[in-house]
Amino acid sequence: MEWTQEAQAELEKVPKFVRNMAKSAVEKLAKEKGVSTVTPELVGETRDKYFNLLNKDKEGKKTTKVAIVRCNTVSEVCPGVGCLRAFNNRKLHFEEYGPDAELIGFFTCGGCSGRRVSRLVEKLKENYDLDVVHLSSCMLMDGDYPKCPFKNHIKQAIEMKNVKVVEGTHH
Ligand code: SF4
Numbered sequence: 135m136e137w138t139q140e141a142q143a144e145l146e147k148v149p150k151f152v153r154n155m156a157k158s159a160v161e162k163l164a165k166e167k168g169v170s171t172v173t174p175e176l177v178g179e180t181r182d183k184y185f186n187l188l189n190k191d192k193e194g195k196k197t198t199k200v201a202i203v204r205c206n207t208v209s210e211v212c213p214g215v216g217c218l219r220a221f222n223n224r225k226l227h228f229e230e231y232g233p234d235a236e237l238i239g240f241f242t243c244g245g246c247s248g249r250r251v252s253r254l255v256e257k258l259k260e261n262y263d264l265d266v267v268h269l270s271s272c273m274l275m276d277g278d279y280p281k282c283p284f285k286n287h288i289k290q291a292i293e294m295k296n297v298k299v300v301e302g303t304h305h
Contacts, residue, residue, distance in 0.1 A: 135161045137172040144177040148233060155224065156180075156233040181232060198231060199263050201239030202303055203251055203288070204270035208279050209242045217270050220304035227268060227302040238262050243273075248288040255295045266298040271305035 244250025258264035273282040
């Protein structure tokens with residue numbers, strides 16, 4: 135895939151640690167559109183495509199701020215690698231995020247019935263401009279532990295803070 139100098143310059147503005155991911159996203163869109171040369175417009179289009187899915191502001195100034203809440207009980211036996219890997223690699227329930235989305239919180243619910251969630255979401259919203267919370271896959275599936283019987287209650291508590299909820303992380 136060819137890149138114009140101007141498109142390369144746009145890519146250089148992306149932080150180094152996510153630049154390869156950004157490049158892949160642009161080239162994927164180029165292929166979908168059947169073009170063989172990447173232009174700055176295509177770089178911008180890729181950015182808008184990802185950001186619009188998550189209501190990113192039109193100026194392109196605000197990155198999407200993401201948090202994950204997980205089951206307090208399961209956290210006793212799980213270090214959270216699956217959730218974090220899925221986010222870092224933009225897989226499964228994180229697929230739609232652009233390369234500069236940030237994970238700003240990773241916390242447990244605080245125990246049944248999710249007593250910590252409302253307080254922490256409020257803090258993240260007020261101080262860090264949180265956009266979306268993912269409920270970890272461990273809360274949603276019957277496995278070694280049963281799925282969370284308080285899921286709807288937790289979801290509602292998050293939505294009441296005007297924060298979007300996505301069900302799932304890495305399953
Ligand atoms: S409220 Fe749900 S997520 Fe939290 S500890 Fe209980 S079962 Fe796990």
